[in-house]
Amino acid sequence: MIGNSYRAIIIGGSAGSFSVVSKILSKVKPGFSIPIIICLHRLKHVRSGLVEGINLKSQIKVKEPFDKEKIMNGSAYIAPSNYHMFIEFDNTIALSTEAVYNHSRPSIDYTFSSAANVYRNKCIGILLTGANKDGANGMKDIHTMGGYTIIQDPVTCDIKTMPMAAMQLFTPDKVMNPDQISDFLNTLNND
Template identity: 60%
Template structure:
């Protein structure tokens, strides 16, 4: 039985994911309320451009949150360059510059794993195309905490390493191409 009573959506992606995220944000209905947290691998030394690029397509507000910022509806939160983003039990985010994980900061595993602990069965996790295994363990944590999991179909990925690594660890609730992910999100209540 699947729940659609979600309180948060977390999305992880790496190589090739910018175009998928852009497509999804461009196609979401304007009244989409659930907060979305994006943990995307990005260049450490490039501090701007990604929020602006996503904002051009998105009907929702796209921001890089400050430390301890409260997650709000109708907003997309992008993990800042060279910071881990953790989701806290009180619905805020915590930013950290601790060591890289899977050669990445932000670490998708850290974002997804912390959100899994904080939101449990009220969390929807989505893992997109990417070139390493970061995100696989975080998605398994979402599944282990009874959250709902969607993994991008490896056949629709620019680079399928990340989804394939996740599929080695657990069986997601859905395996979908980007268009199906968009339709799934737009069919959510609220």
């Protein structure tokens, strides 16, 4: 199941996840080519700073995509504040301002479910620490479609509500701490 060529890695998280994502991206190999698509709950009135902060340490370029932007190998994308982010069948990103979902915009469920539909068994979903259950259903969709699922080990989470909510819905392929997640990503067949 590992080693088949994944088309994308989808990461979601809420409270406490910024530092975890930052850590993971700082440890992936330079030149890591599978696109990484990230949806984090963030303050809507703080539009700038997050992506700059992550880019300081990241081995790959992280950007906040524009609507209809093509998803490229070797890039990471993070949902802009106050927009939902969906993956489309033509491998582009669609942004939307529709109503908040699970009290969130961006909603992790929206990003994950759309990715599950598009990538099916060719994606890896990673759900990190968080204080809300948004993301649990989306992770389940990735699991149901045959994608590979990794949940951050709750004992390493600032707040474990999000990973626990997902684990109540299905059994993930792996439960890992942040170091193990980046080590795992670096083992992926990256062609």
